[in-house]
Each structure stands twice: as structure tokens, then as C-alpha cells.
Amino acid sequence: MMALWFVISLTSCGTSRIIVKKNSNTLTDRLPQPNSIFIITKEDPDLGDSFLIGTIATKHNGFSGDCNLRQVKRAAEKEAKEIGGNLIFITKHKLPNTLLNPCHRIRGNIYSVPNPEAFEKEILWNPNRKLKVRDFKGSTLDKPYVAATNTYFGYSTSVKSEENLVIVEVDTYFDCELSYYKNNKNQSLVLNHEQLHFDITELYARKFIQRLHQEIKNFEDLIKNVERIGNEVNKELLLKQEAYDKAVYSDLSQQSYWDKWTETGLRELDIYNSKTISRPYRKD
Template sequence: MKKVNLYFFISIVVVACSPKLKSNIVQTLSPLSDNALVVVLDISDNQSIIGKAVGTIEAKDGGLAVSCTYYENILNLKKLARKAGANLIKITEHKTPDKWSSCHRLKAKIYSVTNPKQYEIQIEWSADRKLTWKDFKGKPDTINHPNTLAMTNSGFGYESGISMFKEGKIFVQSVFNTNESWVVPKGKNDYVLRHEQIHFDITEIYSRKLRKVLTDAKITSSDTQRAKAIFDKIFNELQKRQDKYDRETKYGDKKETQENWEAIVEIELAKYEFYKENK
């Protein structure tokens, strides 16, 4: 009887095990607030970083860990960075799940920079973070789009977690791609920016729809085929909606129609408010 209870206790500990987090701080700074912006640069990002080197951080498999998808461990690293007073993370090593571990294992250097926004490659949608023209960092493609004032590149994706001990979660994100989004000089006005913001807001609506459909269908990380089919369906709906928005507003030229769309988008964001975050 004791032996059974002992194994039962051990199994609970294993299932509840989180990834092992580690910090090596070389410069002590005041902690940042819980919602302070922290920018993450992946291994392939070669931007020059001008700022204070704060130290290194790591998220690794603590031994049959769960809750250690790339998405979850990036959140873990952001918490470590904020605690250390850093607002920029540069990933230096990324080991993907393999036969030895179901975790994404990450190592990174952390920095304190004056303006973290200037390093952003992707911006995750947030009601508190509206787009500015500084976020449009791409080079205008006036050859393929000669009559276009601005171009917004946004989309959503999902990641599923794998675990031997419980059903993994599926995480959905909607992002704005700064280096693929651009504006020509004469397009830099508040009205055009509002039009582009709605494109990003529409992407967020369909991210929330995706979360809702996945939840209603009780999709888990083991249902890869069903998840992919649902994702493709919602993504196609998003593309059609974006095209309809541009077509009906005539790319923002029809101001009354533009205002109607802004009202519709606000209503739909509120409708799917419950699904604005990964549960």
C-alpha cells in the first residue's frame, strides 16, 4: 500500500514539473513592471544591440517537464528578464523537442536598451499597443504595388505542446511583421494609419475565432490533423475578410465605409473578448 502511494505521489510531482529556469546576472538593475515591453530576438536575428549587458538566462527541461512549449518558455524568459531589469532578450541557443525531451530548451543573453521597440521584428496584438508609423520598417514595394500608400503584413499561427503525461495545449498568436510592412512618404497620415490598424485588428478577431473553435471542438495537441483543418479554414476566412475590407473601403478612400468597418471591428473584438488570451 505504501509503495502504491509512493508511486502515485511521484507521478503527481512529475506531471506538475515545470521547466527549470536559470539566471546569471552580471549587472544589477531595478526590476521592470509585469507588463513592461520585452523584445525577443531569435538566433537568426543579427541586429546590433546597443545597451547594457545584464546577464544570461535559460529555460531547460527540469526532468520530464511539461508546460515548456516555445511560446510558454518565451513567456518564462520574459519574466526572468523583467525581474533582472532587462527589456531585450537575444536567443543564443534553441533545442527543439526530440526523443530526449518534449521541451523547447532556450538559452539567451539579456540587455537593457533605451528603446526596445526599435528592435521589434514582430508585434503581438494588444489593445494597449496601437501601431505607429515607426512600426512599418519594410522597404516600399512600389513596383508590384505602384498605387499603394501602405502595406500591413500580419497573420496568426499556432503551436501545440507535447507531453507524455497530459494533453498538451494549443497556443494561438496574432502578430504584425514590422520588416514586411511599409509605407510611402505621402501615406504617412493618421487616416491611413487607422486603415492599417484595422487590418491588424481583423487578424486579431480571427485569432480569437480560432481559439474559440479549437476550444469548442475540444482540440488538444494530439489532434494535429483536426487542428490543421480548423486553422486552414479560419485562415482562409481571414484572407477573404481582409480582401473584403479593402474592396469595400476602396483601400480607405471611402471614409464613411471606413468608419462603418471600424465600428464593426470594435463590436467583433468585444464579441470574442473571452478568447483574447490563451487559456
């Protein structure tokens, strides 16, 4: 099951300023070991075995910088990690206001949790993070297959008006709650097959950003063409995912061919692995 999520979030806003207050009574020697998994959630999690180690609030300065929600979360994550946190529970989220404050602003509590993966709802593609059985959290009731993976890519945009730039950033996601896995004796084979679905989606996310580099010259081009380009790339992605399943289901030995095909494709498009593009916002 595949989906393509497109979001245009145009903001011209102030660089985020992060205020972190660390609890003075936190016993750092009792904190879990650092974990590469980091969670930001608005849903009140069950944190019985966790440590509240501080609070966080984002503010803004001026009217230029990086403060769309993606950028604000990224900055907050960096600061929370500095004091040993691996989960932020957002208690307040103020949306941008064009006249008064065009930035996303969040407040929340910083926790150190022993099992951050339990709170994951989606996973960003990372070459060093392979899917595990625990990542598949969807119900298997009445499901026809041994496993199913739901992956998609999407983009966000922001405007740096002082630099006359529009920035497009693309991410590739695995949806934990819409993906399922049934226990079976071929765990490694099944996980490899599902991982490749995720990798193929990343490959087409890079194809999408490649198309933007080739066809988008300015903000006007972006508005006119981004939906068309996205729909075209997504159609190609869906056809490729279907071809992959059909080939491997009919002949398991085909898995190695698709492993190599995807690896080669990702390597050839490695120049686009940041999945970011900047173009002039206004015509000179």
C-alpha cells in the same frame, strides 16, 4: 497581404527552470526606464548604446510541464524583466530530444536597450499596443499603395502527459519587415486603417479558437481537423480583409462602419481572448 502560419509542436516535457546571473557591475540608476516592449532574438544585434546586465539559461525538471519554445521564451522574458532587461540575445538554442531531453533550452545575454522597438521583427496583437509608423520596416520601393500590412495568426501545441492534456495556444502577429508605410499627410487615417487590418486578424484568430472549442473533443480530433478548420477560417479572413479594403477605398466614410464592426466582433468573442484550449490527450 495576409498569411496563416500553422505550427504543431508536440512536446511532453519538464517545467522550465530559469537560471539568471546578474552582472555585479551594472549601474541600475543608468538603466533606461522600463518598457513594455521585449525582444528575444537569435540575430546578433548592434547594442552599442545598451547595457549587458546578465545572462540567462533555461533547464528542465522531469517530463511534464511547460517547455515548448513559446513557453520557454515567455518564462525567460519574465525573469529577464525582473532584473531590468528588455532584450535577450540567444547565444545557444538546443532543440528537444525525445529520448534525452524533450524541452527547448536556450542560453543568452540579457540587455537593457534604450530603443527595443528598433529590434522588433514582429509584434504580438495587444489591445493597448497600437501600430506606429516606425513599426513598418519593409521597403517602399516600387510598392503600389500608401501602406500595406502583413498580419497572420498561428498556433503551437504542447502535451502535459501527467495531466492527460494537449494544449493549443494561438497568437496574432504583425510582420514588421513585410509591412511598409510611405510618408503622407494623412498619417492618423492611414495608421488607423492599417491597425484595423491587424484587429480583424485578431478577430479571426478568436474565431479559429472558437471553432476548436466547438469541434475538437480530444487529441485525435485535433490531428484530424485542425488543418481543415484553420484553412476555412483563413479563407474567411482573406475575404473579409479584401472586402474591407474594397469598401473603404471606394468610400472613405465606410471606415467608421468597419471600425465599429471589428470592435463589436472582438467584444462578442472576448471570452476567447486568451486564445487557448486544452483537451484530453488520450481517450479514457
